[in-house]
Amino acid sequence: MGKNKIIGFNVTIPYKEYIISFLDEVLYPAKYIGAVNTVSVSKGKLIGYNTDYYGFIKTLEDIKFNIKGCKAMIIGSGGAAKAVLYALHDNGAKTIEVVARREETLAEHSSIITKIWSFNRGFSLEDYHIVVNCTPLGGANHSNVNPITIIAANEDTLFYDLNYVPEKSLFLKKGEEFGCRTMNGKKMLFNQAYKAIEIWNENNGEDL
Structure with missing residues (x-):
């Protein structure tokens, strides 16, 4: 992923729970919710979030x-x-x-x-x-x-x-x-997407 400069991706149903076993870290509140819809690729690690x-x-x-x-x-x-x-x-x-x-x-x-x-x-x-x-x-x-x-x-x-x-x-x-x-x-859909972009930018120190 690093070579391809992939800094993150979104996950949708029915994979929001399935993806967790492939991640290096799952942050709050995704860890308690038990569902990840945003993954950040940072320093070689896959980190799960819930931006909903x-x-x-x-x-x-x-x-x-x-x-x-x-x-x-x-x-x-x-x-x-x-x-x-x-x-x-x-x-x-x-x-x-x-x-x-x-x-x-x-x-x-x-x-x-x-x-x-x-x-x-x-x-x-x-x-x-x-x-x-x-x-x-x-x-x-x-x-x-x-x-x-x-x-x-x-x-x-x-x-x-x-x-x-x-x-x-x-x-x-x-x-x-x-x-x-x-x-x-609809606005929740947009807002969770904006949050995902914010996470990717913060974790990689650059703007998309």
Whole structure:
């Protein structure tokens, strides 16, 4: 890689977990999330990062959403959901609840999760400040599906869908019906990419 001047690369599903065994070092929070989407090649070593974590935080900073003290709900339990989980926790969310099909996938993270819900129920979201869909449900291949059944919501609740195709998922449209703010994952995609470039530059002492 050094001869070819490769200073880093991105990793996407389904290889975000598989890549870890090939790396020399995995840094926080990727180590705890268990998923790497950015690899830096520095001084002959392969170093793993999770820039989804930073991309998510940056999008909330940009709209001046205050994570500290908030009540949050995460839909899903995969790598993206865990990145969001640690982003919320590390920035002071008061409570973080998760909707998951398999509770055992969250066992290692139970200390920072307030409650785990199953999908087979209706949800009243009036007390939540932010609800984040981290599943593919509602995305390009499942556009006719809403990840959860929503009974009610407060207009101050932020509906955030990591999917960005279609631009407005059924989940976001439901939020709009209740007068809520909505956001898809396109800006998070850009922000995590900017963070990856920043990491590559810092680790190699040069600008791309």
